[in-house]
Structure formats: structure tokens, C-alpha cells
Amino acid sequence: MTTTPTAASPLPDNLDDLRERLRRFCAERDWAPDHTPKNLAMSVAIEAAEIMEHFQWLSPDQGASLDAAARREVALEIADVLLYLIRLADVLDIDMAAAAREKIGLNALKYPAPRGL
Numbered sequence: 001m002t003t004t005p006t007a008a009s010p011l012p013d014n015l016d017d018l019r020e021r022l023r024r025f026c027a028e029r030d031w032a033p034d035h036t037p038k039n040l041a042m043s044v045a046i047e048a049a050e051i052m053e054h055f056q057w058l059s060p061d062q063g064a065s066l067d068a069a070a071r072r073e074v075a076l077e078i079a080d081v082l083l084y085l086i087r088l089a090d091v092l093d094i095d096m097a098a099a100a101r102e103k104i105g106l107n108a109l110k111y112p113a114p115r116g117l
Helices: 015-028 037-055 060-064 068-091 096-110
Strands: none
Touching: 015 068, 037 068, 068 096
């Protein structure tokens, strides 16, 4: 589901822009019937597994120092996960940024920072 920006269509810089581009991209291909929450959630997991595949047999040091080609491959897999998450949130009418802000707040309560740091 990777989209390629062109000079006429610059890379979106926020979640709303990405959501709108994905809506158009999917509508142009009539993918809505296949973009059910189940299918999109499964696609998120599949693409996340493709990220893990790049690190599967690497040491922590090797994983932290990927060469340019490997970093690009990982970046594209991360983009796939992001795009599927944006599409899933859109189909479910979930504001991803609001949900993320709420989750950070909940995590701050669950995992308070140690005092004195």
C-alpha cells in the first residue's frame, strides 16, 4: 500500500494529510470493500512482522547500525505499518493523534517518572 510522492504531490506532513491521500488512493482503486477492520488489522501485524524480519538474527549493536540500504528497507516497512494504521483508524473513525495523546497520559499515570531525575 505504499504510495510514492511526486513533484506534483509533495509528501504529506501530518496524519490528516496522509489520511486524505490514502482515502483518495484507495478510492481510485476501489479498495474499500477489502478494507475491513479485520483485514487492515491483519495487514498491520503482517507489515510489523516484516520490520522484525530485518532484525531477527542481528545483535543489538548490528540492529542499531544498519547500512543505508537496510535502513531504507526498514523505513519502507515502517511506512507500510503507519499507512495501514492510518487507514484502519479512518475506517473505524478514530482520531489517531487524540488516541495517542490519551495513551501517553494513561501511561504517565501507570508509569510515573522517578522523582529527582
